[in-house]
Amino acid sequence: MKERLEALKLEALEELGRTADAGQLNDLRVKYLGKKGALTEILRGMGALSAEERPVIGQVANEVRGAIESLIDTKQQEFQRQETERRLAAEKVDVTLPGRPMKQGAVHPLNQVIQEIEDIFIGMGYRIAEGPEVETDYYNFEALNLPRNHPARDMQDSFYLTEELLMRTQTSPVQARTMEAMQGEVPIKVICPGRVFRRDDDDATHSFQFHQIEGLVVGKRIRMSDLKGTLLEFTRKMFGPNTQIRLRPSFFPFTEPSVEVDVTCVKCAGSGCRVCKNSGWLEILGSGMVHPRVLEMGGYDPEIYSGFAFGMGVERIAMLKYGVDDIRHFYNNDLRFLQQFARI
Incomplete structure (x- = not known):
């Protein structure tokens, strides 16, 4: 058996010496040292x-195993070194080249508009x-x-979760919650930005999810002229100092009287074009004086207090x-579109 071990050693060392790659080396390791390898077969006769x-x-078997393992380790290190040298040669980096600029993210255009609107109204004390x-159905x-069963509920096709819970259809519930939390204190001057949800068509001007910003002012002797002055100041800061507005009678259940607000066309400055359908005006938001019933439910005596509210779609x-x-x-997360606003 000693002679067989010595012969195995010479055979293995000679074959390992001719090994050309790591795959062949692993095959020889299994051939001589594996569970069914040549060395194991000899040792079964002990x-x-x-x-x-x-x-x-x-002792002889251990010396044979040690010699084979030592040569395998040496060859493996050699193959690793050769692979490293090959990769270094193929993956050279010219450290003298200028660095590649990192692409940075930017604020989404809708968030830019929300932040701009917030800054305008914060500057006015909101x-x-x-x-x-x-x-809840109550606040919404x-x-x-x-x-x-109010017929005006049909104006807002809602996502109900239960009979009492739904995805809010507007940010106006925040106004109701604010009045309730203030417990009759004045003045109230808040804006309420956020996402809202409606079962609406998915087309160029509608989405089931969109953003609104509502505004609410409550105090003594608040008049329609205060609403008009506030919205004129807002539109001029948003669209330019020469912007004009007009108020058109409308209906909203939570305001009375109610008005739609138009601005002079941002494209033609009011002269008439395709964008404004040659009218010179573009509708931007709805508003009005807070309905006495809403004031009363919020804890305010409509004989003493008054207020105005407005709501706009951020999109x-x-x-x-x-x-x-x-x-x-x-x-749509199309970078070709979003990158246009990175420098704004």
Whole structure:
């Protein structure tokens, strides 16, 4: 058996010496040292040896195993070194080349518009109020003068989660919550930005999810002229100092009287063009004096206090400001579109 071990050693070392790559080296390791390898096969015969022979043969077997493993390790290190040299030669980096600029993210155009609107109204003394997107039927409708079975509820096709919970259809519930939290204190001057949800068509001007900013002012002797002056100041800061507005009678359940607000066309400055359908005006928001019933439900005596409210769609403002013709551009995550606003 000793002679067989010595012969195996010479055979293995000679074959390993001719190994050309790591794959072949692994095959030889299995061939000689694996569970079914040549060395294991020889050692299975040790049971037939005498007690005196076993230690001697065992020592020889360990020397053979050690010699084979040592050469395998040496060859493996050599192959690794050769692979490293090959990769270094193939992947050279010219450190004298100028660095590649890192692409940086930018604020989304809708967030830019929201921040700009917030800055304008904060500059006029308003604060920001927020509320839940999953709203109760009471705050979303009843507290805003929309009791159950009111026909005006059909104006807002809603996503109901239960009979009492729904995805809010407007940010007006934040106004109701704010009045309730103020417990009759005045003045109230808040804007309420956030996402709203309606079962609406998915087309160039509509989406099931969009953003609104509502505004609310409550105090003594608040008049329609205060509303008009506030909105004129806002539109001029948003669209330019020469912007004009006009108020058209409308209907909203939570304001009385109610008005739609138009601005002079941002494209033609009021002279008439394709964008404004030659009217010179573009609708941007709805507003009005807070309905006495809404004031009363919010804890304010309508005989003493009055107020105004307004609501605008952020996407609508952004489309007018940047000349975007399809609301879906804001949600498609197309970098070709979004990168245009990185420097704004």
